[in-house]
Amino acid sequence: MSTPSSRAAGACLAASVVLVFAMLGSAIGQSAATFTWRGESYPIAAAGSDFSVGDAARALGFAVSRDTTTGVLTITGDGHQLVAGPGTSQVPVDQRTVEIGKPMRSVRGVLYAPADFFEKVLFPLARATGTFDATKRQWIVVESRGTPSGSEPAGPLSVDVAVVHVEPTTQVVLRESASARFEPRLIESGLQVRWIDRKVTAPFAERRFDDPLVAAVRFEGDTATVVFREPGLTARAYPLTGPDRVVVEVGRAVEAPPVEPAAPPPPAVPALTIVVDPGHGGTETGAVGPGGLQEKDVTLQIARRVAAAIPRVVASRVVLTRDSDSAISLDDRTSLANHEKAGLFLSLHANSSRATGAHGSETYYLSLESSDRLASEAARRENQPVPGSTPLPGSATNPDLDFILWDLAQSAHLNESSRLAEAIQRELNVVSKTENRGIKQAPFRVLAGATMPAVLVEVGFISHPDEEKQLRSATFQENVASAIATAVGEFFAKRPGTAPVSGPTPGTTPSAR
Ligand SMILES: [Zn+2]
Secondary structure (H helix, E strand, O other): OOOHHHHHHHHHHHHHHHHHHHHHHHHHOEOOEEEEEOOEEEEEOEEOOEEEHHHHHHHOOOEEEEOOOOOOEEEEEOOEEEEEOOOOOEEEEOOEEEEOOOOOEEEOOEEEEEHHHHHHHHHHHOOEEEEEEOOOOEEEEEEOOOOOOOOOOOOOEEEEEEEEEEOOEEEEEEEEOOOOOEEEEEEOOEEEEEEOOOOEEOOOOEEEOOOOOEEEEEEEOOEEEEEEOOOOEEEEEEEEOOOOEEEEEEEEOOOOOOOOOOOOOOOOOOOOEEEEEEOOEOOEOOOEOOOOOEHHHHHHHHHHHHHHHHHHHEOOEEEEOOOOOOOOOHHHHHHHHHHOOOOEEEEEEEEOOOOOOOOOOEEEEEOOOOOOHHHHHHHHHHOOOOOOOOOOOOOOOOHHHHHHHHHHHHHOOHHHHHHHHHHHHHHHHHHHOOOOOOEEEEOOHHHHOOOOOEEEEEEEEOOOHHHHHHHHOHHHHHHHHHHHHHHHHHHHHOOOOOOEOOOOOOOOOOOOO
């Protein structure tokens, strides 16, 4: 990941940054620090107790690109991607989000982050650990394995295998005992995953699977082979963290559609379906406000307004998971969206917190790990099953593994889900005129099985007396609905192949993704 020339260029750029900061230093309090890595020393700009993200990333051999409008840095290399921006303490890394102690900040075009950003996020990405010596103003960074601190070289990697078919693909999960680098290789009869620099403890030599696309998984040495059921299949492999795993997605290569003879014009029914899910219902009231307002009623009222608002923005048919005060299991809500082949799934809720003063909207997309404690509480509260509902598919012996399998349905759509969550949160911040609570991630079960972009919106805190009053008001409900509809419009506007309402041919098959 680091060539001598790229490292030299990085060091050179870093040196010029430090030069600038040496000149500005007396005015705004910056001071340089040094960074030692693999026997070389690099200057790194510092601002108070924060350090330049770009300098450190380049010293580690990562490629850094900067969006000049937003000041956001995208750091790539070694199969990883990290996005760091000013004003946020949420750091998207690969497919998850890591929370750091305080927000990053931009000073004269340079992005600075607190020490824990480097310790928790950047160094582990380079398989390194680092400590800052405040007296010498020096970061000492060493490789995680075989470090002078005497930690053992990495032992053999143990791998578990699970196979699940989520139409139209089969996903093979290779769950690892630790994060490890791997190289995928597509061969005629399957896809091979070879782990680099690690011995692999195989769970078996070969196991056959009763799956439409995958016949078997074989282990030999440091390589696992996912064997195709038939010739001509295609596959890709990608890493997920929390827990560490490699997912191999096997599918049929997309063929060009056959040329059809002149058909009658299609009926004027939009092909795009959006499923809106009013949280809770029936005996399951959800959260209850201090004035007695029940979450299940607010979610239904807002959902009906959203259902009316979206088709005004995007040519679509909106289906509600419930249009009455009835109880539905979490899995049935997602199943309905999958059955309808929906292009989007929006689950609506109202938040509740024992912390007085908690207010504002929050938009979530799925992750196995929660962004923070509040996110984890929200997920625990929303995941309470309806009495008598069916458990997740698969055996109940290992609920963790069940969840991992089930969340594969959503993992293919995480990027789009996060894009949708961002658009919705941006619009809701305008409506609620509250602080930006930001987009978050948590293991919401209602999102896990969705085979389309899916988000869960906590429209406000029903536990907050003022917000409870707002949530009752038709004006606020209508504003929330139109904010969500606007965001859905933005989402589809930036996605190729979807017609806005004013477009010539409304409706595009959502499955054409
Ligand atoms: Zn809820």
